Amino acid sequence: MSRTIESVAVIGCGTMGSGIAAASAAARCRVLMLDVDAEAVERGLGAVDEEHRHLVETGTIADDLDKIAAYDWICEAIVEDLEVKRDLFERLEPLRKEGSVISSNTSGIPLRDISAGMSPRFRADVAITHFFNPVSVMKLFELVPGEDTDADVVAAFSDFGADKLDKGVVHAKDTVNFIGNRIGCFLMLSGLHKAKSYLAEGMTQETVDAVLGKPIGLPPTGLYGLIDLIGLDVMYLVGKNLDVNLPDDDAGRAFTDFPQVEQAMYDRGQLGRKTGGGFSKMTKLDDGVRHKETFELISGVWRDTVDPDLEGVPTDLGEVMFTDSAQGRLAWDIFGGTLRYAADLVPEIADDIVNIDNAIRWGFNWVKGPFEMLDAIGNDRVITKIESEGSELPRMLRVLREARATSFYKGEGAAAEYLGVDGVFRPMPAADETSR
Ligand SMILES: NC(=O)c1ccc[n+]([C@@H]2O[C@H](COP(=O)([O-])OP(=O)(O)OC[C@H]3O[C@@H](n4cnc5c(N)ncnc54)[C@H](O)[C@@H]3O)[C@@H](O)[C@H]2O)c1
DSSP states (O other): OOOOOOEEEEEOOSHHHHHHHHHHHHTTOEEEEEESSHHHHHHHHTTSOGGGGGGEEEEEHHHHGGGGGGOSEEEEOOOSOHHHHHHHHHHHGGGSOTTOEEEEOOSSOOHHHHHTTOOHHHHHHEEEEEEOSSTTTOOEEEEEEOTTOOHHHHHHHHHIIIIISOOEEEEOOSSTTTTHHHHHHHHHHHHHHHHHHHHHTTOOHHHHHHHTSGGGTOOTTTTHHHHHHHOHHHHHHHHHHHHHHSOTTOGGGGGSSOOHHHHHHHHTTOOBGGGTBSSEEEEEOTTSOEEEEEEETTTTEEEEOOOOOOTTOOOSTTGGGGSSSHHHHHHIIIIIHHHHHHTTOTTTTOSSHHHHHHHHHHHHOOSSOHHHHHHHHOHHHHHHHHHHTTOOOOHHHHHHHHTTOSOSEESOGGGOEEEOTTSOEEEOOOGGGOOO
8 A cells, every 4th residue: 555644643742742743734735633632733733834834733632632533634633641541542543544654752661562462554554754843953863673574564654754844864763762862862861871980080071072073074963962951850751762672782771870979869860951050051141141060070069160171182074083192092992983883773773884984973963983983083093093902803894804804884976875784885875864
Protein backbone atom coordinates (compact mmCIF):
# COMPACT_ATOMS: atom_id res chain seq x y z
CA MET A 1 0.00 0.00 0.00
CA SER A 2 1.34 3.43 -0.87
CA ARG A 3 0.77 6.06 1.81
CA THR A 4 0.65 9.82 1.57
CA ILE A 5 0.49 12.24 4.46
CA GLU A 6 -1.61 15.32 3.82
CA SER A 7 -3.14 15.84 7.25
CA VAL A 8 -1.77 15.47 10.78
CA ALA A 9 -3.45 14.81 14.14
CA VAL A 10 -1.12 15.87 16.95
CA ILE A 11 -1.90 14.55 20.40
CA GLY A 12 -0.14 16.43 23.19
CA CYS A 13 0.35 20.11 22.38
CA GLY A 14 3.26 21.02 24.64
CA THR A 15 6.71 22.11 23.49
CA MET A 16 7.11 19.44 20.81
CA GLY A 17 3.50 18.78 19.78
CA SER A 18 2.80 22.48 19.21
CA GLY A 19 6.00 22.75 17.16
CA ILE A 20 5.06 19.77 14.97
CA ALA A 21 1.50 21.12 14.55
CA ALA A 22 2.81 24.58 13.62
CA ALA A 23 5.28 23.17 11.08
CA SER A 24 2.60 20.94 9.53
CA ALA A 25 0.11 23.82 9.26
CA ALA A 26 2.84 25.99 7.74
CA ALA A 27 3.24 23.21 5.14
CA ARG A 28 -0.48 23.75 4.31
CA CYS A 29 -1.68 20.50 5.88
CA ARG A 30 -4.92 20.14 7.80
CA VAL A 31 -4.03 19.72 11.49
CA LEU A 32 -5.92 18.43 14.53
CA MET A 33 -4.54 19.45 17.94
CA LEU A 34 -5.70 17.48 20.99
CA ASP A 35 -4.58 17.66 24.62
CA VAL A 36 -5.91 16.88 28.09
CA ASP A 37 -7.81 20.16 28.40
CA ALA A 38 -8.76 23.24 26.38
CA GLU A 39 -6.15 25.41 28.14
CA ALA A 40 -3.30 23.14 27.08
CA VAL A 41 -4.55 23.18 23.48
CA GLU A 42 -4.95 26.95 23.54
CA ARG A 43 -1.34 27.35 24.75
CA GLY A 44 -0.13 25.04 21.99
CA LEU A 45 -2.15 26.88 19.36
CA GLY A 46 -0.08 29.95 20.18
CA ALA A 47 2.81 28.34 18.28
CA VAL A 48 0.80 28.26 15.02
CA ASP A 49 1.12 31.35 12.80
CA GLU A 50 -2.11 33.38 12.49
CA GLU A 51 -2.18 32.85 8.72
CA HIS A 52 -2.32 29.06 9.13
CA ARG A 53 -4.80 28.81 12.02
CA HIS A 54 -7.74 28.22 9.66
CA LEU A 55 -6.13 24.84 8.88
CA VAL A 56 -6.22 23.79 12.54
CA GLU A 57 -9.07 22.05 14.34
CA THR A 58 -8.79 21.59 18.13
CA GLY A 59 -10.28 19.46 20.88
CA THR A 60 -9.64 17.42 23.99
CA ILE A 61 -8.53 13.83 24.19
CA ALA A 62 -11.56 12.92 26.31
CA ASP A 63 -14.18 14.38 23.92
CA ASP A 64 -12.64 14.45 20.46
CA LEU A 65 -10.30 11.48 20.02
CA ASP A 66 -12.58 10.02 17.32
CA LYS A 67 -11.76 13.03 15.09
CA ILE A 68 -8.41 11.37 14.31
CA ALA A 69 -10.35 9.21 11.82
CA ALA A 70 -10.08 12.09 9.31
CA TYR A 71 -6.26 12.36 9.48
CA ASP A 72 -3.40 10.60 7.69
CA TRP A 73 -0.71 10.85 10.39
CA ILE A 74 -1.48 10.40 14.08
CA CYS A 75 1.45 11.95 15.94
CA GLU A 76 1.75 11.32 19.69
CA ALA A 77 3.72 13.96 21.62
CA ILE A 78 2.49 13.55 25.22
CA VAL A 79 4.53 13.08 28.40
CA GLU A 80 7.55 10.76 28.34
CA ASP A 81 5.91 7.84 30.15
CA LEU A 82 5.68 4.39 28.60
CA GLU A 83 2.42 3.33 30.25
CA VAL A 84 0.68 6.65 29.53
CA LYS A 85 1.76 6.47 25.88
CA ARG A 86 0.69 2.82 25.53
CA ASP A 87 -2.67 3.57 27.10
CA LEU A 88 -3.26 6.37 24.59
CA PHE A 89 -2.22 4.18 21.64
CA GLU A 90 -4.60 1.44 22.74
CA ARG A 91 -7.46 3.95 22.85
CA LEU A 92 -6.78 5.54 19.50
CA GLU A 93 -5.86 2.45 17.49
CA PRO A 94 -9.49 1.39 16.77
CA LEU A 95 -10.39 4.98 15.85
CA ARG A 96 -7.83 5.70 13.14
CA LYS A 97 -8.62 5.04 9.48
CA GLU A 98 -7.15 2.26 7.37
CA GLY A 99 -3.98 3.42 5.65
CA SER A 100 -3.13 6.08 8.25
CA VAL A 101 0.31 6.10 9.85
CA ILE A 102 1.07 6.57 13.53
CA SER A 103 4.12 7.72 15.47
CA SER A 104 5.57 8.62 18.83
CA ASN A 105 7.86 11.61 19.36
CA THR A 106 9.52 9.92 22.34
CA SER A 107 13.07 11.03 23.13
CA GLY A 108 14.19 7.62 24.23
CA ILE A 109 11.53 5.00 24.95
CA PRO A 110 12.29 2.02 22.68
CA LEU A 111 9.63 1.43 20.01
CA ARG A 112 9.68 -2.28 20.84
CA ASP A 113 8.40 -1.38 24.35
CA ILE A 114 5.66 0.86 22.95
CA SER A 115 4.46 -1.72 20.43
CA ALA A 116 4.89 -4.89 22.51
CA GLY A 117 1.66 -6.89 22.35
CA MET A 118 -0.08 -4.35 20.08
CA SER A 119 -2.08 -5.46 17.02
CA PRO A 120 -0.30 -6.40 13.75
CA ARG A 121 -1.89 -3.33 12.08
CA PHE A 122 -0.43 -1.03 14.75
CA ARG A 123 3.00 -2.65 14.51
CA ALA A 124 3.02 -2.29 10.71
CA ASP A 125 1.95 1.36 10.73
CA VAL A 126 4.01 2.77 13.63
CA ALA A 127 7.43 4.45 13.80
CA ILE A 128 9.23 6.90 16.04
CA THR A 129 9.39 10.40 14.59
CA HIS A 130 11.91 12.19 16.77
CA PHE A 131 12.05 15.95 16.25
CA PHE A 132 14.43 18.31 18.00
CA ASN A 133 13.51 21.38 20.01
CA PRO A 134 12.66 23.98 18.77
CA VAL A 135 10.99 22.21 15.87
CA SER A 136 10.85 25.40 13.80
CA VAL A 137 14.64 25.79 13.98
CA MET A 138 16.23 22.36 14.26
CA LYS A 139 16.77 20.54 10.99
CA LEU A 140 17.12 17.05 12.43
CA PHE A 141 14.27 14.57 12.13
CA GLU A 142 15.20 11.05 13.29
CA LEU A 143 13.02 8.33 11.82
CA VAL A 144 13.06 5.01 13.67
CA PRO A 145 11.08 2.05 12.33
CA GLY A 146 10.24 -1.01 14.41
CA GLU A 147 10.85 -4.62 13.43
CA ASP A 148 7.45 -4.87 11.72
CA THR A 149 7.05 -1.34 10.31
CA ASP A 150 6.03 -1.39 6.62
CA ALA A 151 8.49 0.06 4.11
CA ASP A 152 5.64 2.26 2.79
CA VAL A 153 5.17 3.77 6.22
CA VAL A 154 8.86 4.61 6.50
CA ALA A 155 8.76 6.13 3.01
CA ALA A 156 5.68 8.22 3.86
CA PHE A 157 7.33 9.70 6.99
CA SER A 158 10.60 10.24 5.18
CA ASP A 159 8.94 12.06 2.26
CA PHE A 160 6.77 14.17 4.53
CA GLY A 161 9.73 15.13 6.75
CA ALA A 162 11.97 16.09 3.83
CA ASP A 163 9.47 17.56 1.35
CA LYS A 164 6.76 19.14 3.49
CA LEU A 165 8.60 19.99 6.70
CA ASP A 166 11.97 20.68 5.06
CA LYS A 167 13.78 18.58 7.66
CA GLY A 168 16.95 16.58 7.34
CA VAL A 169 15.78 12.97 7.63
CA VAL A 170 18.10 10.62 9.48
CA HIS A 171 17.42 6.90 9.52
CA ALA A 172 18.09 5.57 13.00
CA LYS A 173 17.63 2.22 14.70
CA ASP A 174 15.53 1.31 17.71
CA THR A 175 18.42 1.75 20.17
CA VAL A 176 18.60 3.89 23.29
CA ASN A 177 18.37 7.66 22.58
CA PHE A 178 18.72 6.95 18.84
CA ILE A 179 21.66 8.72 17.15
CA GLY A 180 21.89 12.42 18.01
CA ASN A 181 21.29 12.15 21.73
CA ARG A 182 23.33 8.94 22.08
CA ILE A 183 26.47 10.71 20.87
CA GLY A 184 25.66 14.30 21.85
CA CYS A 185 24.76 13.30 25.41
CA PHE A 186 27.87 11.10 25.68
CA LEU A 187 29.93 14.23 25.09
CA MET A 188 28.05 16.11 27.81
CA LEU A 189 27.87 13.38 30.45
CA SER A 190 31.45 12.16 29.92
CA GLY A 191 32.51 15.82 29.79
CA LEU A 192 31.10 16.55 33.26
CA HIS A 193 33.19 13.68 34.67
CA LYS A 194 36.37 14.12 32.65
CA ALA A 195 36.57 17.90 33.16
CA LYS A 196 36.96 17.40 36.92
CA SER A 197 40.68 16.67 36.86
CA TYR A 198 41.36 19.75 34.69
CA LEU A 199 39.33 21.96 37.04
CA ALA A 200 41.26 20.50 39.98
CA GLU A 201 44.51 21.55 38.26
CA GLY A 202 43.25 25.12 37.98
CA MET A 203 41.51 25.29 34.60
CA THR A 204 38.42 27.49 34.74
CA GLN A 205 35.00 26.37 33.54
CA GLU A 206 35.10 29.29 31.09
CA THR A 207 38.22 27.74 29.52
CA VAL A 208 36.57 24.30 29.38
CA ASP A 209 33.62 25.83 27.52
CA ALA A 210 35.81 27.86 25.18
CA VAL A 211 38.06 24.89 24.27
CA LEU A 212 35.02 22.68 23.66
CA GLY A 213 33.57 25.30 21.30
CA LYS A 214 35.01 26.93 18.22
CA PRO A 215 38.46 25.22 18.26
CA ILE A 216 36.76 21.86 17.63
CA GLY A 217 33.79 23.12 15.61
CA LEU A 218 31.13 22.99 18.34
CA PRO A 219 28.70 25.83 19.21
CA PRO A 220 30.11 28.51 21.56
CA THR A 221 28.06 27.20 24.50
CA GLY A 222 30.73 24.48 24.94
CA LEU A 223 29.99 22.01 27.75
CA TYR A 224 28.50 23.81 30.77
CA GLY A 225 26.80 26.47 28.63
CA LEU A 226 24.99 23.81 26.60
CA ILE A 227 23.83 21.93 29.69
CA ASP A 228 22.58 25.23 31.15
CA LEU A 229 20.49 25.61 28.01
CA ILE A 230 19.11 22.06 28.06
CA GLY A 231 18.69 21.81 31.84
CA LEU A 232 20.24 19.41 34.36
CA ASP A 233 16.75 17.88 34.82
CA VAL A 234 16.67 16.76 31.18
CA MET A 235 20.27 15.47 31.40
CA TYR A 236 19.37 13.57 34.56
CA LEU A 237 16.55 11.74 32.77
CA VAL A 238 18.80 11.02 29.80
CA GLY A 239 21.35 9.47 32.19
CA LYS A 240 18.67 7.33 33.85
CA ASN A 241 17.42 6.11 30.46
CA LEU A 242 20.97 5.25 29.39
CA ASP A 243 21.50 3.40 32.64
CA VAL A 244 18.51 1.15 31.92
CA ASN A 245 19.00 0.65 28.19
CA LEU A 246 22.70 0.90 27.26
CA PRO A 247 24.42 -2.36 26.32
CA ASP A 248 26.45 -3.77 29.22
CA ASP A 249 29.83 -3.13 27.60
CA ASP A 250 29.05 0.38 26.33
CA ALA A 251 31.61 3.07 27.17
CA GLY A 252 28.79 5.42 28.16
CA ARG A 253 27.93 3.24 31.19
CA ALA A 254 30.71 4.96 33.20
CA PHE A 255 28.95 8.33 32.91
CA THR A 256 25.23 7.76 33.40
CA ASP A 257 25.24 9.22 36.95
CA PHE A 258 26.14 12.86 37.61
CA PRO A 259 29.36 13.65 39.49
CA GLN A 260 28.64 14.55 43.15
CA VAL A 261 28.57 18.36 42.75
CA GLU A 262 26.28 18.26 39.70
CA GLN A 263 23.99 15.81 41.54
CA ALA A 264 23.79 18.28 44.45
CA MET A 265 22.93 21.09 41.99
CA TYR A 266 20.18 18.91 40.54
CA ASP A 267 18.87 18.02 44.03
CA ARG A 268 18.50 21.68 45.01
CA GLY A 269 16.93 22.68 41.68
CA GLN A 270 19.89 24.64 40.27
CA LEU A 271 19.07 23.34 36.81
CA GLY A 272 20.16 25.97 34.30
CA ARG A 273 18.54 28.88 32.49
CA LYS A 274 15.04 27.58 33.21
CA THR A 275 15.61 28.10 36.98
CA GLY A 276 17.56 31.34 36.70
CA GLY A 277 20.96 29.72 36.94
CA GLY A 278 22.92 26.49 36.70
CA PHE A 279 26.63 26.59 35.96
CA SER A 280 26.24 30.31 35.26
CA LYS A 281 23.64 33.01 35.70
CA MET A 282 22.89 36.48 34.40
CA THR A 283 21.93 39.21 36.82
CA LYS A 284 20.93 42.80 36.16
CA LEU A 285 22.82 45.38 38.21
CA ASP A 286 21.12 48.51 39.64
CA ASP A 287 22.29 50.55 36.63
CA GLY A 288 20.65 48.01 34.27
CA VAL A 289 23.93 46.47 33.10
CA ARG A 290 23.81 42.69 32.70
CA HIS A 291 26.33 40.82 34.78
CA LYS A 292 27.38 37.19 34.34
CA GLU A 293 28.44 34.94 37.19
CA THR A 294 29.84 31.42 37.22
CA PHE A 295 29.05 28.76 39.79
CA GLU A 296 32.53 27.46 40.53
CA LEU A 297 32.28 23.70 40.84
CA ILE A 298 35.51 23.34 42.83
CA SER A 299 34.65 25.85 45.58
CA GLY A 300 30.85 25.73 45.32
CA VAL A 301 30.53 29.54 45.28
CA TRP A 302 29.31 32.06 42.71
CA ARG A 303 31.99 34.37 41.32
CA ASP A 304 32.28 36.85 38.46
CA THR A 305 32.72 35.18 35.09
CA VAL A 306 36.26 35.50 33.73
CA ASP A 307 37.78 35.38 30.25
CA PRO A 308 38.83 31.91 29.08
CA ASP A 309 42.50 31.07 28.69
CA LEU A 310 43.01 30.19 25.01
CA GLU A 311 46.74 31.00 25.02
CA GLY A 312 48.47 28.66 22.56
CA VAL A 313 45.21 27.06 21.35
CA PRO A 314 45.44 26.71 17.55
CA THR A 315 42.60 28.15 15.48
CA ASP A 316 42.78 25.45 12.79
CA LEU A 317 39.80 23.13 13.25
CA GLY A 318 40.56 20.31 15.68
CA GLU A 319 44.31 21.02 15.91
CA VAL A 320 43.97 21.69 19.62
CA MET A 321 43.64 17.93 20.20
CA PHE A 322 47.23 17.44 19.07
CA THR A 323 48.60 20.20 21.27
CA ASP A 324 50.71 19.35 24.31
CA SER A 325 48.90 21.57 26.82
CA ALA A 326 46.14 21.26 29.41
CA GLN A 327 43.66 22.60 26.84
CA GLY A 328 44.91 20.10 24.28
CA ARG A 329 44.59 17.16 26.67
CA LEU A 330 41.07 18.26 27.69
CA ALA A 331 39.97 18.51 24.04
CA TRP A 332 41.43 15.09 23.16
CA ASP A 333 40.01 13.52 26.31
CA ILE A 334 36.44 14.79 25.95
CA PHE A 335 35.94 15.55 22.25
CA GLY A 336 38.41 12.96 20.99
CA GLY A 337 36.74 10.46 23.33
CA THR A 338 33.38 11.29 21.75
CA LEU A 339 34.78 10.80 18.24
CA ARG A 340 36.10 7.40 19.31
CA TYR A 341 32.72 6.54 20.86
CA ALA A 342 30.86 7.49 17.67
CA ALA A 343 33.29 5.46 15.56
CA ASP A 344 32.34 2.38 17.57
CA LEU A 345 28.56 2.72 17.06
CA VAL A 346 28.20 1.68 13.40
CA PRO A 347 26.23 -0.46 12.64
CA GLU A 348 24.73 -0.64 16.16
CA ILE A 349 22.80 2.65 16.00
CA ALA A 350 22.81 3.42 12.25
CA ASP A 351 23.59 1.48 9.11
CA ASP A 352 26.20 3.96 7.98
CA ILE A 353 28.39 6.92 8.89
CA VAL A 354 26.34 9.34 6.75
CA ASN A 355 23.31 9.11 9.03
CA ILE A 356 25.54 9.65 12.07
CA ASP A 357 27.25 12.72 10.62
CA ASN A 358 23.94 14.22 9.54
CA ALA A 359 22.33 13.61 12.94
CA ILE A 360 25.13 15.34 14.80
CA ARG A 361 25.41 18.32 12.45
CA TRP A 362 21.65 18.85 12.28
CA GLY A 363 20.83 18.03 15.90
CA PHE A 364 23.81 19.51 17.74
CA ASN A 365 25.09 22.08 15.26
CA TRP A 366 28.63 20.73 15.08
CA VAL A 367 30.47 22.20 12.09
CA LYS A 368 31.34 18.64 11.04
CA GLY A 369 29.89 15.28 12.03
CA PRO A 370 32.24 12.83 13.81
CA PHE A 371 33.47 11.06 10.65
CA GLU A 372 33.82 14.29 8.70
CA MET A 373 35.82 15.61 11.64
CA LEU A 374 38.07 12.55 11.69
CA ASP A 375 38.74 13.10 7.98
CA ALA A 376 39.49 16.78 8.61
CA ILE A 377 42.05 16.17 11.35
CA GLY A 378 43.57 13.12 9.66
CA ASN A 379 42.67 9.53 10.47
CA ASP A 380 46.33 8.44 10.41
CA ARG A 381 47.19 10.90 13.20
CA VAL A 382 44.19 9.79 15.23
CA ILE A 383 45.06 6.10 14.84
CA THR A 384 48.67 6.78 15.84
CA LYS A 385 47.55 8.74 18.90
CA ILE A 386 45.07 6.08 20.04
CA GLU A 387 47.62 3.28 19.59
CA SER A 388 50.37 5.26 21.34
CA GLU A 389 48.06 5.35 24.38
CA GLY A 390 47.70 1.58 24.22
CA SER A 391 43.96 1.83 23.50
CA GLU A 392 41.95 -0.29 21.12
CA LEU A 393 40.83 1.28 17.84
CA PRO A 394 37.07 1.82 17.52
CA ARG A 395 35.33 -0.27 14.90
CA MET A 396 35.12 2.19 11.98
CA LEU A 397 38.80 3.15 12.32
CA ARG A 398 39.64 -0.56 12.11
CA VAL A 399 37.42 -0.84 9.02
CA LEU A 400 39.19 2.17 7.49
CA ARG A 401 42.62 0.74 8.14
CA GLU A 402 41.73 -2.73 6.86
CA ALA A 403 40.29 -1.14 3.69
CA ARG A 404 43.64 0.71 3.31
CA ALA A 405 41.66 3.95 3.09
CA THR A 406 42.78 7.27 4.53
CA SER A 407 39.37 8.95 4.74
CA PHE A 408 35.73 8.04 5.36
CA TYR A 409 34.53 10.17 2.44
CA LYS A 410 36.03 10.63 -1.00
CA GLY A 411 35.11 12.28 -4.27
CA GLU A 412 32.97 15.33 -4.93
CA GLY A 413 29.43 16.01 -6.13
CA ALA A 414 27.82 13.12 -8.02
CA ALA A 415 31.00 11.03 -7.56
CA ALA A 416 31.03 11.42 -3.76
CA GLU A 417 31.30 8.17 -1.78
CA TYR A 418 31.37 7.07 1.85
CA LEU A 419 33.04 4.08 3.48
CA GLY A 420 30.61 1.32 4.41
CA VAL A 421 30.92 -0.85 7.49
CA ASP A 422 32.07 -3.67 5.20
CA GLY A 423 35.05 -1.60 4.02
CA VAL A 424 33.53 -0.88 0.60
CA PHE A 425 32.98 2.69 -0.66
CA ARG A 426 29.41 3.46 -1.73
CA PRO A 427 27.75 6.39 -3.54
CA MET A 428 26.36 9.04 -1.21
CA PRO A 429 22.57 8.78 -0.66
CA ALA A 430 20.19 11.00 -2.65
CA ALA A 431 20.62 14.71 -2.03
CA ASP A 432 17.09 15.20 -0.65
CA GLU A 433 18.01 13.19 2.41
CA THR A 434 21.39 14.79 2.91
CA SER A 435 22.67 18.32 2.53
CA ARG A 436 26.33 17.98 3.22
N1 LIG B 1 11.28 18.97 24.86
C1 LIG B 1 12.22 18.41 24.10
O1 LIG B 1 13.32 18.95 23.92
C2 LIG B 1 11.94 17.10 23.41
C3 LIG B 1 12.69 16.79 22.27
C4 LIG B 1 12.40 15.60 21.59
C5 LIG B 1 11.40 14.77 22.05
N2 LIG B 1 10.71 15.09 23.18
C6 LIG B 1 9.64 14.17 23.60
O2 LIG B 1 8.39 14.70 23.12
C7 LIG B 1 7.33 14.31 24.00
C8 LIG B 1 6.65 15.57 24.50
O3 LIG B 1 7.61 16.36 25.16
P1 LIG B 1 7.38 17.92 25.41
O4 LIG B 1 8.71 18.48 25.75
O5 LIG B 1 6.59 18.51 24.32
O6 LIG B 1 6.50 17.86 26.75
P2 LIG B 1 5.51 18.96 27.32
O7 LIG B 1 5.43 18.72 28.77
O8 LIG B 1 5.86 20.32 26.83
O9 LIG B 1 4.11 18.57 26.64
C9 LIG B 1 3.45 17.37 26.92
C10 LIG B 1 1.97 17.54 26.64
O10 LIG B 1 1.34 16.32 26.94
C11 LIG B 1 0.15 16.60 27.67
N3 LIG B 1 -0.12 15.50 28.59
C12 LIG B 1 0.34 15.37 29.83
N4 LIG B 1 -0.13 14.23 30.39
C13 LIG B 1 -0.91 13.66 29.48
C14 LIG B 1 -1.66 12.46 29.47
N5 LIG B 1 -1.71 11.66 30.51
N6 LIG B 1 -2.32 12.17 28.34
C15 LIG B 1 -2.27 12.98 27.29
N7 LIG B 1 -1.58 14.14 27.24
C16 LIG B 1 -0.89 14.46 28.34
C17 LIG B 1 0.40 17.86 28.42
O11 LIG B 1 -0.82 18.54 28.69
C18 LIG B 1 1.33 18.62 27.50
O12 LIG B 1 0.62 19.54 26.68
C19 LIG B 1 7.99 13.48 25.10
O13 LIG B 1 7.90 12.13 24.78
C20 LIG B 1 9.43 13.98 25.07
O14 LIG B 1 10.33 13.03 25.59
C21 LIG B 1 10.94 16.24 23.85
